Amino acid sequence: MxxxxxxxxxxxxxxxxxxxxxxxxxxxxxxxLPERTAPATIAEMKNRAQFKLVQDTLNCCKELIKVGFNNYWTKTGGMRGAVSYNKMFAVKEEENGYTIDPEEFKFSGGSLPGLKDVKVALEGKDVLRFHWDMEIGPDASAQDQVMMLAIDLEGRKSCYVAYGGFRNSGTDVLRLSDDLAGKEVHVYMAVIARDRSRQSNSQYSGMVVAK
Structure with a gap:
């Protein structure tokens, strides 16, 4: 400026x-401005590799990220907040580079209470059935809605629902797309407030192999 x-x-x-x-x-x-002639430092190359990994991974569910990271983690939230959070907590270094730790990965964050006793099962070849405790605790509403995500972190493909069933329904389904067939799919769930003012931290519900 x-x-x-x-x-x-x-x-x-x-x-x-x-x-x-x-x-x-x-x-x-x-x-x-003078052109930089010095090669990138090791720290700069690591930062670029981590940023690219997270950005490429999140791009497959960016519309869901806009909802899940609304006003969360950074001043603007959204994709910028999700990249910042996951780069800091979910990226793990391996012998041949970097990878995303499924248990640390997050697509949503906030102060809204999450769900209890979440279970996920594959019904048929392409339907994930979610179950959770219907108890409505303090600072929550029966009309809060669930968000569901199934993501292939290696292939960077996903299916998701941003506004699913109500908290008090106790169950909902997510239909998987054909490009997830035969893939290891990591499953997550979160809740968004009925007035869209806030959302919960996403919860990791394990991995399934889509048929």
């Missing part, structure tokens, strides 16, 4: 894109 004291025809100070403006002895000058 640059500052312009003398209107559109005057000089400016600061950076605009690749141009830097400055004043020297009453004369306004502009110069281009």
């Amino acid at each position: 640059a500052r312009n004291k003398n209107g559109i025809l005057g000089g400016f100070s600061g950076k605009v894109g690749t141009v830097v403006g400055y004043n020297s002895y009453g004369v306004d000058w502009m110069r281009g």
Whole structure:
């Protein structure tokens, strides 16, 4: 960002894109930013690799991320918040690079109470059946809605529902797409408030192999 004291025809100070403006002895000058010639450091390469892994993984469910990370973790939340959170907590280093830890991965976060005693089972070849305790605790509503996610973290494919059944229904289903057939699918669940003001932390419910 640059500052312009003398209107559109005057000089400016600061950076605009690749141009830097400055004043020297009453004369306004502009110069281009120097090109970096030094190779990226090890820390920079690690940061880029981690960022790309998380970004590519989240892209397959980005519309759900916008709901689950609404106003959460960072000032703007959404995809930026989800990338920041998962890069910090879910990325694990292995001998040949980085991977996403399914138990640390999160698609939703917030202060709304989650669900208790969540169980998931595969019905037929392409339907996941979710069950949970219907108890309505403090600071929750029977009309809160569930969010469901099934994701292939390796292949970066997913199926999800952002606004599913009500908290007091105790069960709901998620139909899997054909591109998840035969894949190891990690399953998650969260809750969003009836007025959309907040949501719960997502809960990891294990892994199933889609048929």
